[in-house]
Amino acid sequence: MESKALFAYAAPAMVEQMLARIRPNHPTPTLLQNDPPIHEFDNGLILIHDFISREEEEEMIREYHTATAARDGRALKRGAVHYGPHFDYTTFAVSKSASTPPPEYLTRLLARLPARDGRDIPDQYTLQHYPPGTGIPPHVDTHSAFEETIYSLSFGASTRMEFKLCGEKESRRLRLPKRSLGDEVEAAPTPAPSQPVEEVIEEETEEWELELPARSLLLMRGPSRYGYTHGIKGRKHDQQGLRLVARQDRYSLTMRRVKPPEEIGCDCEYPHVCS
Numbered sequence: 001m002e003s004k005a006l007f008a009y010a011a012p013a014m015v016e017q018m019l020a021r022i023r024p025n026h027p028t029p030t031l032l033q034n035d036p037p038i039h040e041f042d043n044g045l046i047l048i049h050d051f052i053s054r055e056e057e058e059e060m061i062r063e064y065h066t067a068t069a070a071r072d073g074r075a076l077k078r079g080a081v082h083y084g085p086h087f088d089y090t091t092f093a094v095s096k097s098a099s100t101p102p103p104e105y106l107t108r109l110l111a112r113l114p115a116r117d118g119r120d121i122p123d124q125y126t127l128q129h130y131p132p133g134t135g136i137p138p139h140v141d142t143h144s145a146f147e148e149t150i151y152s153l154s155f156g157a158s159t160r161m162e163f164k165l166c167g168e169k170e171s172r173r174l175r176l177p178k179r180s181l182g183d184e185v186e187a188a189p190t191p192a193p194s195q196p197v198e199e200v201i202e203e204e205t206e207e208w209e210l211e212l213p214a215r216s217l218l219l220m221r222g223p224s225r226y227g228y229t230h231g232i233k234g235r236k237h238d239q240q241g242l243r244l245v246a247r248q249d250r251y252s253l254t255m256r257r258v259k260p261p262e263e264i265g266c267d268c269e270y271p272h273v274c275s
């Protein structure tokens with residue numbers, strides 16, 4: 001190919017790549033409120049900016065480190081603290097025996113949550129620390145164990161959360177790596193060449209990243225809660241426009257409400273990711 005023709009072919013692709021780095025790759029949300037901004041996405045996500053103050057943020061970071069130091073006697077690379085019934089990483093539901101009463105600073109938050117009714121008021125809390133380079137594999141919070149609304153409060157630093165509308169093919173991959181507090185995101189195993197290659201199933205997928213600013217509160221409801229996976233890639237840097245920005249220590253508080261025993265189960269529209 002002549003160099004001129006090559007240039008004519010390559011230039012639009014390069015421009016497209018550059019634009020893709022600058023543009024946010026998520027659908028345009030509806031602005032529900034201006035100050036502080038509240039954005040609502042069609043798939044049921046709601047992002048509330050500046051949900052906590054800087055003073056509250058500092059207090060929460062301090063409390064997290066005090067709780068882990070008292071428990072572990074040392075700083076962990078990627079740790080978690082549970083309040084209310086503890087999250088169980090083997091069942092992805094809650095422990096039947098381990099429970100810790102939430103500290104006062106967490107119960108104070110409850111009154112400010114945009115709860116629609118009692119089912120939106122959390123009683124299970126997981127505080128997590130993500131040092132740069134760490135993340136959480138794509139997953140769907142267990143449908144049968146928790147009520148609809150899942151809250152995620154970000155503090156310490158911002159991060160990018162990835163959402164993917166989970167088709168049948170994706171849900172099979174999801175069963176392989178189990179969610180853990182591993183440092184890096186686990187990749188699905190590649191089949192050995194001798195294994196039969198899986199039939200390629202064309203399916204509709206939708207994948208996007210959402211920036212979660214420090215001190216913001218994210219609500220997952222509706223399709224974003226039941227049909228999309230969410231996860232955070234374990235990266236040390238994020239592309240911001242044309243710049244690479246180093247990640248900082250991020251903390252999050254996930255708040256859920258445990259379903260009463262007689263209501264355990266789910267009949268959502270996403271049976272292939274329903275557990």
Ligand SMILES: O=C(O)CCC(=O)C(=O)O
Pocket residue numbers: 126128136141152153230251252253254
């Ligand atoms: O860190 C976050 O914001 C999300 C954590 C999460 O998805 C989970 O604990 O299930």
Ligand SMILES: [Fe+2]
Pocket residue numbers: 139140141230
């Ligand atoms: Fe989650």
